[in-house]
Amino acid sequence: xxxxxxxxxxxxxxxxxxxxxxxxxxxISAVEPWTELGRLLLGLLTPDPTVLDSVAMALVRTVAxxxxxxxxxxxxxxxxxLGFRHWPVRxxxxxxxxxxxxxxxxxxxxxxxxHPLTGVLAIxxxxxxxxxxxxxxxxxxxxxxxxxxxxAGTGVLARFLFARVPDAWPHIASYTxxxxxxxxxxxxxxxxxxxxxxxxxxxxAFSQGLYSxxxxxxxxxxxxxxxxRLWARPRLLPFYLLAAPFxxxxxxxxxxxxxxxxxxxxxxPAPLQDGEGWAAFAMWLGDILAxxxxxxxxxxxxxxxxxxxxxxxxxxxxxPLVSRHFTGRISRTVGHGILVVARTTPEYLLAYILLQLWxxxxxxxxxxxAIHNAGIIGHLIGRRxxxxxxRSDAPAGVERYGYEILPRVYGPFLALLxxxxxxxxxxTAILGILGITTLGFYVDSAxxxxxxxxxxxxxxxxxxxxxxVDALARWLRRRLQLRTTPGAQS
Amino acid sequence: xxxxxxxxxxxxxxxxxxxAALLAVFASPVAAQETLVFTAIPDQDETKLRERFDRVxxxxxxxxxxxxxxxxxxxxxxxxxxxxNNQVQLAWFGxxxxxxxxxxxxxxxxxxxxxxxxxxxxxxxxxxxxxLEPADELPAGIExxxxxxxxxxxxxxxxxxxxHIRQRFDAPPxxxxxxxxxxxxxxxxxxxxxxxxYQVGALNxxxxxxxxxxxxxxxxxxxxxxxxxxxxxxxxxxxxxxDERFGxxxxxxxxxxxxxxxxxxxxxxxxxxxxxxxxxxxxxxIRETARQLDLIGR
Numbered sequence: 001x002x003x004x005x006x007x008x009x010x011x012x013x014x015x016x017x018x019x020x021x022x023x024x025x026x027x028i029s030a031v032e033p034w035t036e037l038g039r040l041l042l043g044l045l046t047p048d049p050t051v052l053d054s055v056a057m058a059l060v061r062t063v064a065x066x067x068x069x070x071x072x073x074x075x076x077x078x079x080x081x082l083g084f085r086h087w088p089v090r091x092x093x094x095x096x097x098x099x100x101x102x103x104x105x106x107x108x109x110x111x112x113x114x115h116p117l118t119g120v121l122a123i124x125x126x127x128x129x130x131x132x133x134x135x136x137x138x139x140x141x142x143x144x145x146x147x148x149x150x151x152a153g154t155g156v157l158a159r160f161l162f163a164r165v166p167d168a169w170p171h172i173a174s175y176t177x178x179x180x181x182x183x184x185x186x187x188x189x190x191x192x193x194x195x196x197x198x199x200x201x202x203x204x205a206f207s208q209g210l211y212s213x214x215x216x217x218x219x220x221x222x223x224x225x226x227x228x229r230l231w232a233r234p235r236l237l238p239f240y241l242l243a244a245p246f247x248x249x250x251x252x253x254x255x256x257x258x259x260x261x262x263x264x265x266x267x268x269p270a271p272l273q274d275g276e277g278w279a280a281f282a283m284w285l286g287d288i289l290a291x292x293x294x295x296x297x298x299x300x301x302x303x304x305x306x307x308x309x310x311x312x313x314x315x316x317x318x319x320p321l322v323s324r325h326f327t328g329r330i331s332r333t334v335g336h337g338i339l340v341v342a343r344t345t346p347e348y349l350l351a352y353i354l355l356q357l358w359x360x361x362x363x364x365x366x367x368x369x370a371i372h373n374a375g376i377i378g379h380l381i382g383r384r385x386x387x388x389x390x391r392s393d394a395p396a397g398v399e400r401y402g403y404e405i406l407p408r409v410y411g412p413f414l415a416l417l418x419x420x421x422x423x424x425x426x427x428t429a430i431l432g433i434l435g436i437t438t439l440g441f442y443v444d445s446a447x448x449x450x451x452x453x454x455x456x457x458x459x460x461x462x463x464x465x466x467x468x469v470d471a472l473a474r475w476l477r478r479r480l481q482l483r484t485t486p487g488a489q490s
Numbered sequence: 491x492x493x494x495x496x497x498x499x500x501x502x503x504x505x506x507x508x509x510a511a512l513l514a515v516f517a518s519p520v521a522a523q524e525t526l527v528f529t530a531i532p533d534q535d536e537t538k539l540r541e542r543f544d545r546v547x548x549x550x551x552x553x554x555x556x557x558x559x560x561x562x563x564x565x566x567x568x569x570x571x572x573x574x575n576n577q578v579q580l581a582w583f584g585x586x587x588x589x590x591x592x593x594x595x596x597x598x599x600x601x602x603x604x605x606x607x608x609x610x611x612x613x614x615x616x617x618x619x620x621x622l623e624p625a626d627e628l629p630a631g632i633e634x635x636x637x638x639x640x641x642x643x644x645x646x647x648x649x650x651x652x653x654h655i656r657q658r659f660d661a662p663p664x665x666x667x668x669x670x671x672x673x674x675x676x677x678x679x680x681x682x683x684x685x686x687x688y689q690v691g692a693l694n695x696x697x698x699x700x701x702x703x704x705x706x707x708x709x710x711x712x713x714x715x716x717x718x719x720x721x722x723x724x725x726x727x728x729x730x731x732x733d734e735r736f737g738x739x740x741x742x743x744x745x746x747x748x749x750x751x752x753x754x755x756x757x758x759x760x761x762x763x764x765x766x767x768x769x770x771x772x773x774x775x776i777r778e779t780a781r782q783l784d785l786i787g788r
Contacts, residue, residue, distance in 0.1 A: 025669075029636070031686040032619075035708060109568065113577040114561065194564040203564065204532075207675045209706075252527065252561060252577040356687055360636055360669045435638075435671035448567045448642045449785055450574075450590055 005480050006414055010312070017309040020302045026366070029359030037356050043211020044218070051213045052220070055201050059220060060247050062197040065116070065190065066183035067244035069123025073183075074176050076124065077131020082160070084136035091467075097129030098466030099459060100426040100440070101186045105193045106447050106455075110266060111259045116248035119195040123186050127179065134175055135168075142168040178380075181228055188221060189346055196249050199346070206349065218345065226340045266452040273453075288454055292446075293461045296439035300465065303362055303438060304425040307369040311424065312417050314374035315381060316406070318342075322382030325390065325405055339382075342375025351431055365431045369424055377416050381409050415482040418473035422466045429462075439465070525557040526550070526736065526744075530582035531569045532562070533644065533675060533694065542759035549756055553747035556736065566643030570594065579732050580744060582760065585610070585645035585723040585776040590786055592770060593777075597730020600770050601745040603722065604762030608772070610723035611695040612650045614716040615679075617686040622715045628658040629715060637667040638688040640679050645723050645776065647676055651692030653779050654718055677701065684712045700761070722772045726765070 083089040105122035112118045147163040165172075191199025198221055205213035232240070265273065271280035320326035321335030347368045354364035385405050394404050429440020439462045446455035528550070530543060543560040551558040561578060563569045566587045572578045574594040583591055592598045614632075616622040622629050640647025652663055659666045671688060673679040676697035683691040684707065698714065701707050726748050733740050748765050751757060757764060780786040 029686075032711065033685045033687065035711070036681050036685045109571055110575070113572060113575045114563070114568075192564060194562075194568050200564065208677055209681060252572070255576050258575045356682075356685055359687055360638075360671050435669050445642055448565075450567070450570065450594060 006410055006482075009476060009480060010414065013305070013312075014309055017306045020305050024302050024306055024362045024366075026363045027359070027361045028363065029361070031356070031359050033356040037353070039209065040211050040214075040353065040356075043213075044215040046212050047216035047219050048210075048212035049216060051201070051205075051216050055198070055217060055220065058191070058196060058198050058201055059224065061195075061249055062184065062187045062191075062199075062221075062224070063240075064244040064247035065119045065123065065195065065197055066180065066187040067240055068120050068248065069187065070127060070176070070180050070183035071241055071244075072120065072124035073127025074131050074179070076128035077133075077135055078172075080128060080132035081135035081139060084132055089132070093129040093132045094467045094470055095129070095463050097126045097133070098422070098426070098463035098470070099126060100429050101126055101190065102193060102429070103440075103443060103459060103462075105190050105195065107262075107459075109193065110452065111262045112254045113252050113258065114194055115251040115254050116195075117254065118251075119187070119190050119197070120248065122190055122195075123183060127183065127186075131176075131179070135172060138168045138171045138175065139164055141171075177232075180232065181225060184225055184228070185344065185346075192346075192348070196251075202346070202349075206352075214349075218349075222337075222340055222344055225344045226337070262452070267456040269453045269457070270451075285457065288457055289461075292442040292454075293439070293458060295437055296442045296458065297461065297465060299436055300425060300428050300438040300440075300462075303365055303369075303428045303431075303436065304421070304469075306362070307366045307373075307424050307428075308417065308421055310366055310370040311373040311377065311420065312413075314370050315377035315417070316413065318374050318378030319381040319385060319409070320401065320405075322379060323385040323405070325385060325388070325400060335382075336379075339375045339379045342371050343373075343379065344375075345372070347372045347427055348431070351434060355434060360434050362434070362436055365428070365434050365436055368431075369427055372427075373420050373424055377413070377420060380416055381413050384412055385409050411480070411482050414480065415477055418477055418482075421473050422469045425466055425469055426462075524736065525559050526554065526580060526732075527559045527561055527578045528580035528582070529561050529563050529569050529572055529578045531566050531584055531587055532564060533566075533584065533641070533697075539759070542756075546751075546756055546759055549751065549753070550744075550747055553750070554740075554743055566641055570643075573598075573727070573729065576729065576731075579729045579735075581727055583725060583727050584643075585721070585725070585773055586649045586780055586785065587643055587645075588725050588727050589773055589777045589780055590643075591727055592773075593786060595729055598727055599730065599741065600725045600727050600768045600773060601741070602748040602765040603725040603768035603772065604760060605764050605766055606696065606762055607724045607768075608722055608766070609720035610646060611720055612646045612654070612692050612718040613695045613698050613714045614651065614690060614692050614718075615683050615698070615712050616690045616715045617683055617688075618711055618713070619686055620689050622690075624713070624715050627716070628654060632690050632715075633659065633666055634668050635689040636669045636671070636687075637663065638671040638673045638679055638682055638691045639663075640673055640676050640691075640693055642672050644676075644694070645721075646694040647679065647692060648672075649776070649780055649783065649785060650718055650721060652783055654716075656783070680707060680712065684708055686711075690715075696761070722768075722776060724760070724762075725768045725773070 080089055080093055084093070101122050104125055105118055108118040108121050142164050146167065147159060150159055150163055187195075188198040188202070191197040191201070192203050194200065198217060202214065202217045205217060269281055269284060271277070271284045318339065321338060322332055324332065327335055350368035350371055351364050354367050358364055385408070388405065388408055390400070390404055394400060428438040429443065431438065431441075439458060443455050443458045443462065446452070446458060528547070530539065532539065540560075540562055543562070547558045547560040561572070563572060566584065569581055569583065570587050570591045573581050573591045581591065588600060592600070614628065616632070620631065620635060622631050639651060642648055655663050655666055663670045667690070673682050673688070673691065676693040679691040679693045680698065680701060682688045695717070698707075702709070728741055728744055732744070745767070749767065751765060777786070
C-alpha cells in the first residue's frame with residue numbers, strides 16, 4: 001500500500017510539513033484567556049435578536065451580492081472556458097483567481113469606491129477564473145460520442161451547443177450551485193472592507209466585543225447557508241437572479257477620473273513616475289523583493305504547507321459526521337450543523353478565538369485555516385461517500401472506514417485537497433492580527449500607506465506563487481490520475 | 491441530484507442576469523451633486539457610529555443649508571481612499587490618516603480638532619504577569635515580550651508607540667519584542683492584553699479612560715505602564731475644492747459649524763468636549779514622524 005502513488009504523494013506532503021515545522025513558531029504561551037473567552041462564549045450562547053431588525057437589509061445585500069457576483073462570474077467563466085485551450089486565456093484565468101476577493105475589493109475600492117460594482121466585481125472576477133477552469137475541465141470530460149455523429153460542415157457553435165453542452169450541463173449546474181454557497185461566504189466577508197453585507201456588522205460587533213450581537217449575526221449566517229437548498233429552489237432562481245441586481249444598494253457615485261488615475265498613476269512604480277529612471281526602479285524593486293516579498297513568501301509557504309496537511313487530517317476525521325455509512329439520520333443532521341459552523345465561520349474569527357487560547361504564534365493560524373477548510377472538504381467528501389453502495393455484509397465501524405470507504409474516497413479527497421491548496425495559500429493573507437507576516441500582511445500594509453505601486457508588485461508576487469502552486473497541483477492530479485473538478489464528480 | 495441539475499435553466503438565463511446586473515449597476519440612482527458627504531475613521535464604538543453620525547449630518551445640514559450625508563467606512567485607509575477619491579469631501583480623521591489624506595489631496599485643510607486633541611496621548615499597557623510598573627519612560631523590561639499595536643493606520647495605536655519604542659531602544663519593534671501583532675483596534679488591544687495573549691500593548695488614551703470608566707477593564711489584570719508625551723491627534727479635514735463646488739466661503743462655513751457644535755449629545759459621537767480651530771501646521775510633527783518611520787510618502 002505504501003507504494004501506491006496516492007499514498008506516497010500524501011506522505012510526501014506530510015514530510016514537507018514536518019520539515020517546515022521547526023521553522024514555524026508554534027509556541028503556546030501561558031495566558032489567562034477565560035475572562036474574554038467566557039464573555040465570547042456567553043455572547044454566542046445568548047444571541048441578541050434585536051440586531052435582526054437593523055441587519056435584515058444586510059442579509060438581503062449578502063444574498064444579492066452573492067447572486068450577482070456568482071452569476072456574472074459563471075457567465076464570464078463559461079465564455080472563457082471556450083477559449084481555455086489558448087494559453088493566454090489559461091494564464092489570465094490563473095492570474096485573476098490567484099488574488100483573494102478581499103484584495104480585489106481593495107483594488108476596486110480605489111477605482112469605484114464604495115459602489116456596489118466594487119463588491120460585485122470582487123466576487124465575479126476571481127470566480128470567473130475558477131469557473132473557466134472548472135467548466136473547461138467538465139466540457140473536456142464530456143462524452144465525445146455525440147460530436148462524432150454530427151455531419152461534416154456543422155458550425156463550431158452548433159457543434160458545441162448541441163453536442164458538448166447537453167452532456168456536461170448537469171455537472172456545470174451542480175458545480176455552479178456549489179459555488180453559490182462559496183459566493184455567500186465571499187459576499188459576507190466583503191463586509192469586512194466596507195460592502196454593506198453581513199460581514200460589515202459582524203466585524204463592527206466583534207471589534208467592540210459585543211458578542212451577543214456577534215452570536216446573532218453568526219447564527220443568521222449559519223441558517224442562511226444551511227438552508228440554502230431550501231430557499232434556493234430551482235424554480236425561484238430566475239426570480240432571485242433578476243431581483244438581485246436591484247437589491248445591491250446604491251453606495252456612493254463612481255468618480256470615473258479615479259479609475260484612470262488608478263491605472264496611470266497609482267500603480268505606476270514611484271521611481272518611474274518621478275522620472276528617476278530604470279536604475280532607480282531596479283533599486284526600488286530589489287528593496288521590495290528583499291525586505292517584503294521574500295520574507296512574505298517564506299512565511300506564506302510554511303504556513304500553507306502545514307495548514308494543508310492538518311486540513312487533510314481533519315477532513316478525513318470529519319467526513320464520517322455527514323456520511324450515511326457511519327451516522328444515523330439525527331446524528332447526521334448534527335454533523336451537518338457542525339460542518340456548516342466550521343466552514344461558515346470566517347477564519348479571522350476562528351483565529352482570534354484560538355489566539356486567545358494559545359497566544360500569538362503560527363498555531364492559531366494553522367488550526368483556523370484547517371478547521372475552515374476541513375469543514376468544506378469534509379462536507380464534499382461526506383456527500384460523495386453517500387453515493388457509495390456497500391454490500392450488506394460490509395464491516396462496520398473502524399473497519400468500514402479503513403477498508404471500505406476511505407480507499408474509495410481517497411482519490412477525490414486528494415483532488416479536493418490539491419484544489420484547496422491555492423485557496424489556503426490565498427487565505428493566509430488575512431491573519432495579520434497574529435503578527436504573521438505573510439504576503440497578504442505586506443499587501444495590506446502597503447494599501448494602508450497608500451502605496452498602491454508597492455501593493456501591486458506584492459500582489460503580482462502573490463499571484464505568481466499561487467499560479468505556481470496551482471500548476472504543481474494540476475501536475476500531481478494528472479500524475480495520480482485524479483478526476484480534477486470537485487463539483488463534477490457526482 | 492435532480493434539484494441541482496435544474497438549478498440553472500440554461501445560458502439564456504445568464505444573459506438575462508448579465509443584462510439586469512449591468513442595468514442595475516449603472517442605472518443606480520446617482521446622488522445629487524450638491525450633497526456634502528462626510529465620513530469618520532471607525533475607531534470608536536463603531537456599532538453606534540451610524541445613528542450618532544446621522545445626527546451630526548442633520549446638524550450640519552441645518553447649519554450649512556445643504557444636503558449632508560454620513561457614510562460609514564470600515565478602516566482608516568478606506569476613509570482616506572474615499573476622501574482622496576472625492577466620494578467624501580469632509581472627514582473626521584486621526585492624526586496619521588489626516589496627514590495621509592492631505593498628502594493625497596493637495597489643497598485640503600485641517601479645520602478643527604477636539605479640545606482634547608491638541609494634547610493627545612498613547613498609553614502603553616501591560617499584563618500583570620509581566621510585573622511591570624508605571625514609569626516615566628518605557629521600562630527596559632518590555633524587551634523580549636510580546637506586543638500588540640492597534641490598527642496599522644492608527645496614530646495612537648501605531649505611529650506614536652512605534653516612534654517611542656524606536657526612540658527608547660534604538661531598534662524597530664520587531665527586534666525589541668519577541669512578537670508584534672496588530673489587534674485591529676483599541677478595544678481589542680485592551681482585551682488581548684487583559685488576557686495576557688499579548689503581554690504589552692499600546693492604545694488611544696481616551697478609549698482606555700472610557701472603557702475604564704464603564705467598568706469594562708479588569709484593572710487587576712492589566713494596567714498602564716507608560717504615558718507618552720502629548721501630541722496632536724484627531725481633526726476634521728475638508729477637501730480644497732469644496733468652495734468651487736459648494737460656493738465661495740463654504741470651507742469657512744463648515745469650520746464655523748463644527749466649532750459651534752455644542753450639543754453634548756452630538757459631541758459624544760466623537761467623544762469630545764468641543765471643537766477648536768486647527769490647521770495643517772498643527773500636524774507637522776505627526777507628518778515628520780510618519781515620514782521618519784516610512785509610513786507616508788511613496
